[in-house]
Amino acid sequence: MTRTIVLDIESRPECIELLSGALCGVCHLVLPAVDIAPVNLAMVEAVNNVVEHAYHGESGHSVRVEFELAPNRLHLRVRDRGEPMAPGRLEAVAALVAPDPEDPDSLRTRGRGLAIIKSCMDTVNYEARDGVNTLSMSRALATGEAI
Amino acid sequence: MTRTIVLDIESRPECIELLSGALCGVCHLVLPAVDIAPVNLAMVEAVNNVVEHAYHGESGHSVRVEFELAPNRLHLRVRDRGEPMAPGRLEAVAALVAPDPEDPDSLRTRGRGLAIIKSCMDTVNYEARDGVNTLSMSRALATGEAI
């Protein structure tokens, strides 16, 4: 049977560490070891984006992470009530490619968050509805729920 | 500055493990090592009581844990919307004493939860207000917030 835990922080960079700690703690108890690092990374990237882009770095707002453990799949949902991502933005993300050594401009300083999320998780979807934005991600687990 | 994370599960015994994992994960990142085990134990006992007594073992209700980290003190609040604890119940809890070997009845099968909570935490208070019951606990941290 599915089990869920919801984690909630204020939109402040220092609070993201608490989320990451909590997520890793849950993961260590219930996920196969190989799945922990990508799940944690995807969650941190998604929450960073909420704090930076949806809330424009403004503290005092809520960032909520839902961790839903099904027998062979983990569902992660990151929710905010900030400014939604532009339609099509997620779909437009290109795969991560090596920068061209001949062209220094191809080495971007930033802009890797969404691509990292996409490569860590099997499915990634975004929905803005009734003032709530949800990034839904899922990942098939290596060997079922139990360790 | 104070940092807070809120953890929320459904009132089902299998979900308490998720809470405990999340709490330990946060604790490992931000608490001195000696404080982790008592904080986790107090939280599990408090949540067990909510599931068993406040909700009478009924699933489908919310159990919420607030973890608030101040510079030298941790505040934990466990909230439910179930049946409140009888007034004076918490205050009536006796210290944990060794059972009398001459008197088998002094070895109780259960009834140690609140006493454990009181001995793991420095302050423990209970309030039932507006349909929300809150067990508030705090503990001075061994060496400040940072590890």
Next chain:
Amino acid sequence: MILTHRNVEGIDIVALSGRLVIADVPRIRQKLLAIIEQGNGKLILHLAEVGFMDSSGLSVLVSVFKAARVRGGDIVLLGLSPTVRSLIELTRLQQVFSIFDDEAAALAHLR
């Protein structure tokens, strides 16, 4: 929580592994009481792989202890992890349970 059971010359030896908490307590209590019921009331509990126990886990130990005593037996706890040991000491139950570090000593105690 995983439970494995063997019997050595009339003494039941059970190893538990995982978290002994409220979600597992009904099943584990029932299994242990059945083992006591069907045996001589002499039980060694290996707890080295139990990383966490709450007061509902303790209540299983107390029930099983009482059931063993009714049959004239005893239970021995082996290999307590630091977390489980602190819980037992916090609740003063080290004065009730026989606690040993190796199985040979536990078997000698129960014979």
Next chain:
Amino acid sequence: MILTHRNVEGIDIVALSGRLVIADVPRIRQKLLAIIEQGNGKLILHLAEVGFMDSSGLSVLVSVFKAARVRGGDIVLLGLSPTVRSLIELTRLQQVFSIFDDEAAALAHLR
């Protein structure tokens, strides 16, 4: 996140320890860029004690790399933990950064 800095014959050596994440990035970026600014653009970054890094941490590495290159220098990453190494490989940046396992080789590369 803790940053310690020393200079060996014109090469800056910085060790980072902790999580290189969005909460620490502004401060760490500023310190590293100041070190590049005041030095020869030759920097060794010890990352063995960095247990976790996100893309904001990567953006610091890229900024510092670019600043070093502008001064005709380079940066070398040392002692990547498995988590940090996977992040760098996932983002294909192992083809950009010089990555070594020991300081002697890193120093030789930068001299």
